[in-house]
Amino acid sequence: xxxxxxxxxxxxxxxxxxxxxxxxxxxxxxxxxxxxxxxxxxxxxxxxxxxxxxxxxxxxxxxxxxxxxxxxxxxxxxxxxxxxxxxxxxxxxxxxxxxxxxxxxxxxxxxxxxxxxxxxxxxxxxxxxxxxxxxxxxxxxxxxxxxxxxxxxxxxxxxxxxxxxxxxxxxxxxxxxxxxxxxxxxxxxxxxxxxxxxxxxxxxxxxxxxxxxxxxxxxxxxxxxxxxxxxxxxxxxxxxxxxxxxxxxxxxxxxxxxxxxxxxxxxxxxxxxxxxxxxxxxxxxxxxxxxxxxxxxxxxxxxxxxxxxxxxxxxxxxxxxxxxxxxxxxxxxxxxxxxxxxxxxxxxxxx
Ligand code: NAP
Ligand code: ZN
Ligand code: ZN
Numbered sequence: 001x002x003x004x005x006x007x008x009x010x011x012x013x014x015x016x017x018x019x020x021x022x023x024x025x026x027x028x029x030x031x032x033x034x035x036x037x038x039x040x041x042x043x044x045x046x047x048x049x050x051x052x053x054x055x056x057x058x059x060x061x062x063x064x065x066x067x068x069x070x071x072x073x074x075x076x077x078x079x080x081x082x083x084x085x086x087x088x089x090x091x092x093x094x095x096x097x098x099x100x101x102x103x104x105x106x107x108x109x110x111x112x113x114x115x116x117x118x119x120x121x122x123x124x125x126x127x128x129x130x131x132x133x134x135x136x137x138x139x140x141x142x143x144x145x146x147x148x149x150x151x152x153x154x155x156x157x158x159x160x161x162x163x164x165x166x167x168x169x170x171x172x173x174x175x176x177x178x179x180x181x182x183x184x185x186x187x188x189x190x191x192x193x194x195x196x197x198x199x200x201x202x203x204x205x206x207x208x209x210x211x212x213x214x215x216x217x218x219x220x221x222x223x224x225x226x227x228x229x230x231x232x233x234x235x236x237x238x239x240x241x242x243x244x245x246x247x248x249x250x251x252x253x254x255x256x257x258x259x260x261x262x263x264x265x266x267x268x269x270x271x272x273x274x275x276x277x278x279x280x281x282x283x284x285x286x287x288x289x290x291x292x293x294x295x296x297x298x299x300x301x302x303x304x305x306x307x308x309x310x311x312x313x314x315x316x317x318x319x320x321x322x323x324x325x326x327x328x329x330x331x332x333x334x335x336x337x338x339x340x341x342x343x344x345x346x347x348x349x350x351x
Pocket of ligand 1 (some may be wrong): 161
């Protein structure tokens, strides 16, 4: 099939910095939408993938799955979008469309889901490449509509940081009066505070960083607990209906379990791997408390969130960077020095 060569940023090994590369995008097929990328958010998963933290990266990798752009071309069979529309692409660009999960709008749990990067493009027989690039071609069923009233850069992180926290908030039926806590104030954490607050919950932030207390309150938390302070932790025992844990690295979950109310659930969305230290089951058994996991969200649920953000005027708090500054941004992310999401202005790559 014919392809178009475009500029992107990616890396050829776990040890090297990201650099400018050329990649191929497929020509639009009947159901495809071609998107000129305006902005792309920087997720901690991009860093995990670039550095092969999960042991599954194929190189070269071009990260980026918080994409906002304008439609520049549509295939002959496209009905949902037209040239000039403001659209978005998140973490998924395809799935089998016939399994039970696909039928239930849970494409993220389809055994054959195709990631925006690091997936497999069945048209090109090659790995998919993400949003650190000039343009992307995506099947219309995996393209989302962006509310026109929102800041185009600020909405980009909703496509991953937003939906990854929205999905558990919805699954565990958070609403007015629910007691929700969020562990870690980074990209996911700050969206979780905003969204839980907008749903009417009573919101708490657990953070290791005393310098983030005021930001936590400004972003929607009603209280901030410094997780290393035992007296503060003691004050919230048996309290929360839902805790969303966004911490990217192995850490001790045990201190949080006792802060759940009876029937409460701690949902891990950050760290992927074996727990260290191990979980002690006593507080789980003694209070019917659960530990669960959750992966991004489906396409319909992501559109639901974009519409919710449009209605409630919610965007991410961002720091706009140039594509060329991505390696520095990764170093700052490793130091938890993100306030609270980097978003790449893709004009910098096109120049
Ligand atoms: P981020 O912006 O770097 O934020 C992570 C926050 O966690 C930090 O700001 C820090 O908050 C806290 N933290 C960092 N290292 C820690 C450590 N060693 N111990 C305790 N706390 C630590 O990252 P993000 O983009 O929000 O992503 C968070 C994680 O979610 C990543 O692992 C990412 O891969 C994953 N993720 C999962 C999904 C999914 O579908 N499940 C989707 C997207 C991302 P404080 O300073 O407040 O403590
Ligand atoms: Zn992500
Ligand atoms: Zn499927």
